[in-house]
Amino acid sequence: MTTPVWPLPPVLVLGAGPVGQTTALLLARHGVPSVVLDRRPERDVTGSRAICQQRDVLDVWESVGAGRRIADEGVTWTTARTFHRGAELFSQTFPEAGCPAFPPFVNLSQARTEQILDECIAAQPLIDVRWGHDVVGIEQGPRGVRVTPAGGGAVDGSFLVVCAGARSDALRALLGVSFDGHSFDDRFLICDVRADLPGRADERHFHFDPEWNPGRQVLIHPCPDSTFRIDWQVPAGYDLAAETASGALDDRVRRIVGDGGHEIVWSSVYRFHSRVADRMRRGRVLLAGDAAHLVSPFGARGLNSGVADAENAAWKIAWVGYGRAPESLLESYHAERHAAAVENVAVTTATMDFLVPQDAGRARVRADVLARAADDPAARERVDSGRLAEPFWYVGSDLTTPDPRRPFAGRPPRGRVPAAGPGVLVPDAPVTGPDGVRRLRALARDGFLLLAGAAVDPDVGRGAADGVPGPVRVLAVADLDDGELTAALGARPDDVWVIRPDAHVAAVLAAPGHDMLRAALDRARGCTTPIERTRDGVLPTGR
The missing domain is CATH 3.50.50.60 (FAD/NAD(P)-binding domain)
Incomplete structure (x- = not known):
């Protein structure tokens, strides 16, 4: 188009x-x-x-x-390891439905x-x-x-x-x-350190109470060019300039990377909010x-x-x-992105409350959880070293049409993603698409996408799309599937999937007629009635 x-x-x-x-x-x-x-x-x-x-x-x-380009230049890591006083508590990997085009995380x-x-x-x-x-x-x-x-x-x-x-x-x-x-009183010292650390080049390590930062935390991320990003929790009032001048910063780094030589490429201190x-x-x-x-x-x-x-x-x-x-x-x-921001604040504040307990009672609880986590799976689940980034789910958005067959079960366990359904970012999968497109999300981002199951006449989709003033593509799942699409979606033969231009699922409809499908399309673009345009095509400003 x-x-x-x-x-x-x-x-x-x-x-x-x-x-x-x-x-x-x-x-x-x-x-x-x-x-x-x-x-x-x-x-x-x-x-x-x-x-x-x-x-x-x-x-x-x-x-x-x-x-x-970013993925190829960056360092790929698929495992996050969490330690307490030098002992590993658990590791986390990041599976996903479908066949993603990219690794879970890349550091650059x-x-x-x-x-x-x-x-x-x-x-x-x-x-x-x-x-x-x-x-x-x-x-x-x-x-x-x-x-x-x-x-x-x-x-x-x-x-x-x-x-x-x-x-x-x-x-x-x-x-x-x-x-x-609110803002947190504790500071975090961040250094980019170039050093040779065999065995650490493709994993994220989080340390609670290590001997080289007692009572506080350290996070180590691998980066390209044999560089590691190291974050130390430090007390309020920490003076980076004084520690650098005295040589204490080099000593701090050496306690982690050893005596094999290192270069501090960059350092800074942050207060988190x-x-x-x-x-x-x-x-x-x-x-x-x-x-x-x-x-x-x-x-x-x-x-x-x-x-x-x-x-x-x-x-x-x-x-x-x-x-x-x-x-x-x-x-x-x-509505959608504010809800996402509130979710992110809730998740990261919970992490900070675990990292920096706000009173003696919560500090005792944390100490008990960490002490038991190596042997107690229930305690291990309560260790919070940071729930890693994931897309927000627009399940409650006014643009999303609910599907009672696919109820949203809430925030999934750490390291997992929700099943495909309304409001969720569609899983990626290889497809045989028009114009040589080989991935589902590449098709989805060209406009609205209607995916029709094998038991649905694609003409229903084309009829619903007729008159929508924008790109709407109607495709049959059977014509695209290279063997993984149906499984990734959990698609049924009578389904029609409505996917937004940002690759989020707006609706999954069972054997819909023209009117039902058009209503879901209209809802997904924020309208239920024909658009009233002013003479010059500009809509009046809302709140």
């Missing part, structure tokens, strides 16, 4: 970090031009920062040409990930990146948004996505958005990534959830701007 010409001014994106870069690239994939504004004079290439990329995020990046420095995304942006004529634009004013009306950088020179756009990072207090204030939550914006949408403005939510890094849910924000925002802005959906679809961005 030929991409239509975008009928509005470009979309503005504040922040050229990975979330802003991803937003712009995904918008371009929908044929939507963007202007990316960043307050910095140029890109900062120091430090590993966010290193842990989850497989579904790599899949999103692959849709814009970056996922395979944020700086290198940004470079790869920059190269994709440089090849994309729809994206205009402007450095040195510190936005200090935001105005919006019924047909667009205007931002004013310090020093003047307003920039106009149709929509605005704020991806400006954790230090977005002034921007949130301009939008009347609060950022409630759990905060969520009360609104992730204000009219034509959407907040994404750290500008909308902050969580502790144990579980790698920061950048990974920000990329999910970007994908959710991009397809909805595109469908609203092209006139394919009502503006209420933008409100579903807030």
Whole structure:
């Protein structure tokens, strides 16, 4: 299908970090031009920062040409090991239904990930990146948004996505958005250390109360080029400059890596926060990534959830701007991604409460759990070293049509994913698709996808899709299945699967008629009645 010409001014994106870069690239994939504004004079290439990329995020990046490159350059790990006082308590692996295109987790420095995304942006004529634009004013009306950088020179756009990072207090204030939550007193020292550590190059290690950080925790992640990211929990008031000057930092590193020689490539100290914006949408403005939510890094849910924000925002802005959906679809961005942020805060706060007990009673409980965990499976389940990143499930979204045959069982056990069904990111699987496409999610991200079971006449899907003002593809499961698709979905012959442009399942319908299927499609794009468009194709601004 030929991409239509975008009928509005470009979309503005504040922040050229990975979330802003991803937003712009995904918008371009929908044929939507963007202007990316960043307050910095140029890109900062120091430090590993966010290193842990989850497989579904790599899949999103692959849709814009970056996922395979990031995965190939990064360090793949499939096992997470947890220790207490040097003894291993348990290990965790990461199975998934279907045949995923990428490994569970890949470690690559944020700086290198940004470079790869920059190269994709440089090849994309729809994206205009402007450095040195510190936005200090935001105005919006019924047909667009205007931002004013310090020093003047307003920039106009149709929509605005704020991806400006954790230090977005002034921007949130301009939008009347609060950022409630709390901060943890303990600090975490983070170092990138180059060293030769045989046997540790493909595993994540988490240590409770090791002899080289007694009473606190240490997390060790492998990175490319024989580099390891080491995170120490340190007390409030920890002084990195003093420890570096005295040589104590080198001693701290040596106690982990040994005397074989090492190089500290980068170091920093962080204080972690759990905060969520009360609104992730204000009219034509959407907040994404750290500008909308902050969580502790144990579980790698920061950048990974920000990329999910970007994908959710991009397809909805595109469908609203092209006139394919009502503006209420933008409100579903807030509903879905705010719920995801609240979930991430709940998960990571539970981890931090286990890592840093808030009172003596909880400290005693933790000590007892850790002491019993090596031999007691029930105690082992209570050890919280970070529930690792996973996609959020839009089961309760207004865009999702429930299926009583596939009830959602709630948060699955650690390291598992829910069964395929409404609201869940569709499992990936090899397919024999049109135009040589070989993976299900690559088909799904071209628009809405209707998958018809063997007992369903595909004409029912084509009839339901007729008149939908946007790309809707109708395909038969039997024509695609290379032997794994039906099993990955748990598909029945009378099913029709409705899959959104972000590869989440909107509905699974049993032997649906035209009207039932059209109702699910309309619900998934935020409308149940024909779209009323203004003379110039711009929908009025909502709340």
